[in-house]
Amino acid sequence: MIRTPAPVVILISGRGSNLRSIVEHRQRGELAIDIRAVISNKPDADGLRFAQAAGLPTAVVDHRDFASREAYERALMQQIDRHAPALVVLAGFMRVLGNAFVAHYHGRMINIHPSLLPAFPGLDTHARALAAGVKTHGASVHFVTEAVDGGPVILQAGMPVTADDTPASLAARVLREEHRIYPIAIRWFVEGRVTLRGDTLYVDGRPQSGPVQA
Ligand code: GRF
16 A cells, blocks of 8 residues: 655754654654754754755744744744645753643654653752662653653663663663664554654554553
8 A cells, every 4th residue: 555655743852863764764664754844943953953964845834933932833823734744753852841732732742851750850850760760761652641651652662781880871772772662663653653643642542541651
């Protein structure tokens, strides 16, 4: 069966290594997506330069240009919706999103987070995981809902924490897993294998009570 590539918009704020991984999977023919735009809230994001070099359409919607979060998010929504995406992919997009924005993309916006959610939502996850003395750590891909880093988890990858780990060593190992699992989750979504109905995650038509381990 020939599948039409699903239109996707990717939001970034910085380095863009997850963006790069997604693009590389697409280039290898492993991800049937059409990246309609890469949008950053930061004009100097390294990921924007990568996207431009890769020939992808880019846009900047700088939150500092708007008087309120509502105005910013309305403008961002307009930019995104011009491309009629089937999926909005947050790849290191470092803005907390308001309820109207999140509701607008309910069931079609996903995020990657560097922890085994629901453990360690928010920032500095690697240092917090070490301080808490956890034995395993990892990364999660989840649908975005009103609760920050709190939506249903689609896929996660865990790894042991070792005695000599530092936040940097842990971050590097987790990032490798992020680069592996985000394209998988995106593929499942565009193949229709993963859906969100209400607040319930369905994989292959079955309601899930927990994330799939990858
Ligand atoms: C990643 O660790 C991701 O999990 C988090 O922000 C970081 C983005 O990294 N949401 P990059 O911009 O994809 O390199």
